[in-house]
Amino acid sequence: xxxxxxxxxxxxxxxxxxxxxxxxxxxxxxxxxxxxxxxxxxxxxxxxxxxxxxxxxxxxxxxxxxxxxxxxxxxxxxxxxxxxxxxxxxxxxxxxxxxxxxxxxxxxxxxxxxxxxxxxxxxxxxxxxxxxxxxxxxxxxxxxxxxxxxxxxxxxxxxxxxxxxxxxxxxxxxx
Numbered sequence: 267x268x269x270x271x272x273x274x275x276x277x278x279x280x281x282x283x284x285x286x287x288x289x290x291x292x293x294x295x296x297x298x299x300x301x302x303x304x305x306x307x308x309x310x311x312x313x314x315x316x317x318x319x320x321x322x323x324x325x326x327x328x329x330x331x332x333x334x335x336x337x338x339x340x341x342x343x344x345x346x347x348x349x350x351x352x353x354x355x356x357x358x359x360x361x362x363x364x365x366x367x368x369x370x371x372x373x374x375x376x377x378x379x380x381x382x383x384x385x386x387x388x389x390x391x392x393x394x395x396x397x398x399x400x401x402x403x404x405x406x407x408x409x410x411x412x413x414x415x416x417x418x419x420x421x422x423x424x425x426x427x428x429x430x431x432x433x434x435x436x437x438x439x440x441x
Contacts, residue, residue, distance in 0.1 A: 267296075267303045270318040274429040275362045275410060284314070284321045284406040287342050290384035294324065294342065298382055301326045302338045310360045312398045314405035317361050325402040329394055339389070344379035344403055346372075347388070355397045357411045363430075365423050369414050371400045 273279055287294055297320060305313040305326055315324040325341040351373030358366040374392040377399055381387055391399050401411055412420050 267299045269307055270300050270304045272304065272308065272313075272317055272360050273319050275412070275427070276429075277361075279319060279321065280316060280361055280405070280410060281408040282316065282321055283408045284316050284323045286323050287380070290342055290380055290382065294322075295382050297322070297324055298326060298340050298342075302328070302340075305360075308360050312402045313360065314402045316405050316408075323406050325399075325406070327395070327398050327402060329398065340382050341377065341379040341399075341402075342381070342384075344377055344399070344406070346375050346400070346403060347378050348376035350374040353393070353397065355394070357397070357401055359401070359411055361405075362410060362412055362427070364428060365412065367412070367415055367419060367423050369397075369401075369411050371397050375399055377403075 297315060301313050301315060301318060301324065304318060305311070305328065311329055312325065312327040315322045323343045325344060326338050327341070328338040349372035352370055353373040354368045354370050356366050357369045373396060374390070375396045377389045377391060379387060379389075404411070412423060415423060
């Protein structure tokens with residue numbers, strides 16, 4: 267495993283759509299391991315491959331709480347197949363350090379993806395896990411959480427943006 271540098275806004279790669287993983291192999295498993303190590307070191311609770319400069323549809327998430335006691339969740343070629351309800355959640359992002367804003371998301375989602383062995387699975391998520399899935403899967407489409415803000419809120423949020431700023435001090439780690 268190796269730490270990889272996290273790409274920060276306004277790097278253009280973050281706006282690119284990630285490509286599907288054609289086959290799950292040792293290179294993809296190494297990427298998953300590297301991403302998890304990078305996410306933990308940041309520290310964060312989610313990371314998409316594009317955030318480490320790899321334009322593949324790969325995501326890791328670890329809420330590190332009772333909602334997800336099994337450790338890191340790995341998603342290859344994920345898609346949201348069902349959405350329900352709505353929730354507002356204050357989000358931050360490892361690729362947009364120092365900024366947090368409330369974003370509206372679906373309160374519950376059903377996700378379909380491949381695991382590290384290439385086996386398909388479905389996951390029903392709600393609350394923070396649902397928010398995190400949507401936030402990370404947005405990265406795969408080239409969408410940042412600040413892209414979901416109104417023009418005015420985005421302008422205000424970015425007014426003092428510094429890509430080298432440390433993450434904000436609060437009880438919610440960056441996604």
